[in-house]
Amino acid sequence: xxxxxxxxxxxxxxxxxxxxxxxxxxxxxxxxxxxxxxxxxxxxxxxxxxxxxxxxxxxxxxxxxxxxxxxxxxxxxxxxxxxxxxxxxxxxxxxxxxxxxxxxxxxxxxxxxxxxxxxxxxxxxxxxxxxxxxxxxxxxxxxxxxxxxxxxxxxxxxxxxxxxxxxxxxxxxxxxxxxxxxxxxxxxxxxxxxxxxxxxxxxxxxxxxxxxxxxxxxxxxxxxxxxxxxxxxxxxxxxxxxxxxxxxxxxxxxxxxxxxxxxxxxxxxxxxxxxxxxxxxxxxxxxxxxxxxxxxxxxxxxxxxxxxxxxxxxxxxxxxxxxxxxxxxxxxxxxxxxxxxxxxxxxxxxxxxxxxxxxxxxxxxxxxxxxxxxxxxxxxxxxxxxxxxxxxxxxxxxxxxxxxxxxxxxxxx
Amino acid sequence: xxxxxxxxxxxxxxxxxxxxxxxxxxxxxxxxxxxxxxxxxxxxxxxxxxxxxxxxxxxxxxxxxxxxxxxxxxxxxxxxxxxxxxxxxxxxxxxxxxxxxxxxxxxxxxxxxxxxxxxxxxxxxxxxxxxxxxxxxxxxxxxxxxxxxxxxxxxxxxxxxxxxxxxxxxxxxxxxxxxxxxxxxxxxxxxxxxxxxxxxxxxxxxxxxxxxxxxxxxxxxxxxxxxxxxxxxxxxxxxxxxxxxxxxxxxxxxxxxxxxxxxxxxxxxxxxxxxxxxxxxxxxxxxxxxxxxxxxxxxxxxxxxxxxxxxxxxxxxxxxxxxxxxxxxxxxxxxxxxxxxxxxxxxxxxxxxxxxxxxxxxxxxxxxxxxxxxxxxxxxxxxxxxxxxxxxxxxxxxxxxxxxxxxxxxxxxxxxxxxxxxxxxxxxxxxxxxxxxxxxxxxxxxxxxxxxxxxxxxxxxxx
Numbered sequence: 001x002x003x004x005x006x007x008x009x010x011x012x013x014x015x016x017x018x019x020x021x022x023x024x025x026x027x028x029x030x031x032x033x034x035x036x037x038x039x040x041x042x043x044x045x046x047x048x049x050x051x052x053x054x055x056x057x058x059x060x061x062x063x064x065x066x067x068x069x070x071x072x073x074x075x076x077x078x079x080x081x082x083x084x085x086x087x088x089x090x091x092x093x094x095x096x097x098x099x100x101x102x103x104x105x106x107x108x109x110x111x112x113x114x115x116x117x118x119x120x121x122x123x124x125x126x127x128x129x130x131x132x133x134x135x136x137x138x139x140x141x142x143x144x145x146x147x148x149x150x151x152x153x154x155x156x157x158x159x160x161x162x163x164x165x166x167x168x169x170x171x172x173x174x175x176x177x178x179x180x181x182x183x184x185x186x187x188x189x190x191x192x193x194x195x196x197x198x199x200x201x202x203x204x205x206x207x208x209x210x211x212x213x214x215x216x217x218x219x220x221x222x223x224x225x226x227x228x229x230x231x232x233x234x235x236x237x238x239x240x241x242x243x244x245x246x247x248x249x250x251x252x253x254x255x256x257x258x259x260x261x262x263x264x265x266x267x268x269x270x271x272x273x274x275x276x277x278x279x280x281x282x283x284x285x286x287x288x289x290x291x292x293x294x295x296x297x298x299x300x301x302x303x304x305x306x307x308x309x310x311x312x313x314x315x316x317x318x319x320x321x322x323x324x325x326x327x328x329x330x331x332x333x334x335x336x337x338x339x340x341x342x343x344x345x346x347x348x349x350x351x352x353x354x355x356x357x358x359x360x361x362x363x364x365x366x367x368x369x370x371x372x373x374x375x376x377x378x379x380x381x382x383x384x385x386x387x388x389x390x391x392x393x394x395x396x397x398x399x400x401x402x403x404x405x406x407x408x409x410x411x412x413x
Numbered sequence: 414x415x416x417x418x419x420x421x422x423x424x425x426x427x428x429x430x431x432x433x434x435x436x437x438x439x440x441x442x443x444x445x446x447x448x449x450x451x452x453x454x455x456x457x458x459x460x461x462x463x464x465x466x467x468x469x470x471x472x473x474x475x476x477x478x479x480x481x482x483x484x485x486x487x488x489x490x491x492x493x494x495x496x497x498x499x500x501x502x503x504x505x506x507x508x509x510x511x512x513x514x515x516x517x518x519x520x521x522x523x524x525x526x527x528x529x530x531x532x533x534x535x536x537x538x539x540x541x542x543x544x545x546x547x548x549x550x551x552x553x554x555x556x557x558x559x560x561x562x563x564x565x566x567x568x569x570x571x572x573x574x575x576x577x578x579x580x581x582x583x584x585x586x587x588x589x590x591x592x593x594x595x596x597x598x599x600x601x602x603x604x605x606x607x608x609x610x611x612x613x614x615x616x617x618x619x620x621x622x623x624x625x626x627x628x629x630x631x632x633x634x635x636x637x638x639x640x641x642x643x644x645x646x647x648x649x650x651x652x653x654x655x656x657x658x659x660x661x662x663x664x665x666x667x668x669x670x671x672x673x674x675x676x677x678x679x680x681x682x683x684x685x686x687x688x689x690x691x692x693x694x695x696x697x698x699x700x701x702x703x704x705x706x707x708x709x710x711x712x713x714x715x716x717x718x719x720x721x722x723x724x725x726x727x728x729x730x731x732x733x734x735x736x737x738x739x740x741x742x743x744x745x746x747x748x749x750x751x752x753x754x755x756x757x758x759x760x761x762x763x764x765x766x767x768x769x770x771x772x773x774x775x776x777x778x779x780x781x782x783x784x785x786x787x788x789x790x791x792x793x794x795x796x797x798x799x800x801x802x803x804x805x806x807x808x809x810x811x812x813x814x815x816x817x818x819x820x821x822x823x824x825x826x827x828x829x830x831x832x833x834x835x836x837x838x839x840x841x842x843x844x845x846x847x848x849x850x851x852x853x854x855x856x857x858x859x860x861x862x863x864x865x866x867x868x869x870x871x872x873x874x875x876x
Contacts (some may be wrong), residue, residue, distance in 0.1 A: 055830035090832040
């Protein structure tokens with residue numbers, strides 16, 4: 001049998017349900033570079049943290065020496081739209097993110113997220129009531145997906161009933177993030193992804209045009225109308241920001257909620273405590289972001305000069321992979337890292353990344369997941385897993401179960 | 414120190430902490446967290462539980478937070494005896510006693526001094542007593558100043574454009590109040606960040622409508638017939654009418670109560686070793702008196718073993734934790750206080766943060782962003798190595814620069830960084846004022862050297 005590189009084992013779907021032993025193996029070689037032209041893979045907490053704050057590490061794929069060999073890296077950001085701020089470096093990144101933030105958070109919109117609390121609770125209640133007389137549900141299809149989609153639609157100002165339309169465009173875009181797809185790029189698929197991005201952009205352009213004429217109380221209207229000291233976004237910038245927020249605004253939260261419920265069902269004592277004390281959800285969600293983060297890997301970084309890490313020189317233009325989920329269980333950083341323990345004093349993680357690209361939607365994702373998990377814990381009577389492990393989604397970067405079948409005895413009012 | 418003694422101390426010894434603010438509280442919590450089971454007493458001259466000071470010159474002044482609600486969160490039960498509202502007035506090192514203002518005395522087996530600093534008052538006492546002349550250091554100061562600002566004075570005058578003075582000016586402008594700031598140096602923040610960055614801060618103030626007067630000193634405060642302040646006289650012979658004057662001339666270390674105690678205590682603080690053990694005036698280390706926070710002055714290996722006095726929130730916490738740890742363990746288990754100096758401020762909507770010791774730097778390079786946009790990272794160099802960095806609205810990069818400082822990375826910074834502009838390709842003089850001339854006082858002072866600690870890795874100089 002030929003030796004399979006560790007990095008290929010991680011991207012191999014066969015290991016999706018439990019990649020943690022592989023991450024443990026990975027941490028033995030903190031700077032791993034297994035094949036010519038392949039990525040430099042980092043798995044130690046402190047290295048990842050340092051690289052996320054390193055001004056010599058770029059998020060712009062134009063700086064990849066091998067950029068031409070990655071058609072999907074191009075595909076994601078073309079389809080007629082400029083790159084979103086996720087794929088840009090300062091100063092452009094800073095400008096776009098600041099404008100987007102003025103529509104989303106403090107100081108201009110300090111209560112925008114918190115004001116959604118009531119809506120979120122009502123949505124969660126509606127979805128759980130919708131389980132009806134069933135005693136087995138698929139948490140993903142019946143709850144963890146529709147909930148954040150409803151919230152991001154409401155926040156952005158995208159009609160909820162258009163969800164089936166944009167889902168058909170979002171799915172191929174999300175698939176392009178999967179390293180497996182990237183390693184064996186099918187030209188047909190790349191074309192399809194570009195097409196999807198363009199379609200999604202055109203769909204949003206229609207909404208943006210409406211908002212230009214008739215502003216509403218939503219994020220899209222604010223993005224169109226952003227006339228702070230930074231100036232305004234161009235129409236194309238508004239569109240690529242909206243595409244980013246729409247996708248990132250729910251694809252990650254689906255996994256956070258699903259991974260969360262899966263973890264709680266594997267730790268019934270914590271589930272029981274959460275049922276009695278919804279306030280515990282704050283700690284539960286933070287610990288989840290460490291223990292089972294929805295974004296496992298940040299694969300789109302590159303170096304703008306030779307840099308040295310632990311005595312290894314990473315050449316300029318090299319592909320850099322930061323395995324957040326491995327760093328989160330680094331025993332150099334966390335005591336008893338393989339233990340799910342919401343009571344840990346040192347409640348820290350890389351679940352939202354760090355540095356200038358740290359998750360833009362973190363306050364939203366936190367609130368959504370806190371509400372979702374505490375309500376599920378409160379209302380499901382004696383819930384348990386129908387199968388363990390559940391079937392996983394293909395994606396190694398955005399990792400989570402495709403289905404999560406839960407059996408329970410009834411619903412509490 | 415015998416192992417038996419340490420065992421006994423941890424079990425039933427008496428520890429007294431003088432200073433019931435951030436450092437005192439965190440030290441008390443650390444002592445308990447690390448298993449100290451004896452008697453713990455905290456002495457504080459203010460009548461309040463430990464509270465947080467950074468909001469006092471920001472959200473509290475703006476009325477966004479109540480001065481009564483800035484208590485520091487407790488990390489754990491301290492089970493301590495609190496003697497609040499009574500100042501320590503003396504220390505008897507031989508008898509191991511702290512004297513209190515109410516005539517009482519408290520005995521200790523180990524003592525932690527965490528008395529911090531106080532605002533430097535206006536030197537002319539009769540002028541300082543005028544109604545409307547304020548300081549800003551304590552919660553009571555903040556309540557008083559907040560009330561006066563809310564009353565809508567016609568003009569506020571701030572003496573001194575250090576961080577506190579500049580933050581007060583920023584709060585005034587946010588409230589729509591006319592404000593004049595007088596500064597002895599050529600620009601705000603010069604003592605802490607140098608003239609190049611100071612010029613950026615000056616633009617920030619004037620563009621936000623502050624009447625900024627530099628290269629001037631205040632010669633007199635003038636009162637009206639009923640003893641209210643009404644005007645400020647400046648060294649350039651101008652007179653500015655104002656009904657609130659905030660004296661923001663830096664701070665003085667609270668060491669008066671240690672006079673004659675035999676400790677190495679003075680205006681620059683209480684000198685101690687890297688393990689927070691106080692020196693006596695002969696330069697010999699004590700073994701039962703420890704120091705932490707703003708009042709401490711300790712050698713830092715990363716900065717040439719210079720004695721640093723830091724008025725930094727984070728330093729108070731870290732040094733208190735180290736001091737508390739060292740107080741109740743054996744010699745070999747002690748650890749040095751090696752905290753990376755760091756502080757932050759916020760004014761006129763800009764977030765300012767610094768790591769390292771900027772005033773030690775002779776040269777400066779803008780490695781990211783641009784001074785003109787007031788969004789940048791500047792790196793300070795001293796004798797060929799990076800010793801500090803400052804950011805305006807770019808906080809998230811500073812961790813990287815802190816690591817560069819820890820490694821003694823070479824200066825000038827030769828590697829490329831994202832967002833490096835032409836202005837950042839060459840170092841320029843950082844333009845700190847001559848240290849022999851007084852300014853409002855930087856937040857960091859440096860002095861002296863001490864021998865290398867054997868536990869540290871010693872790197873020979875590059876040249």
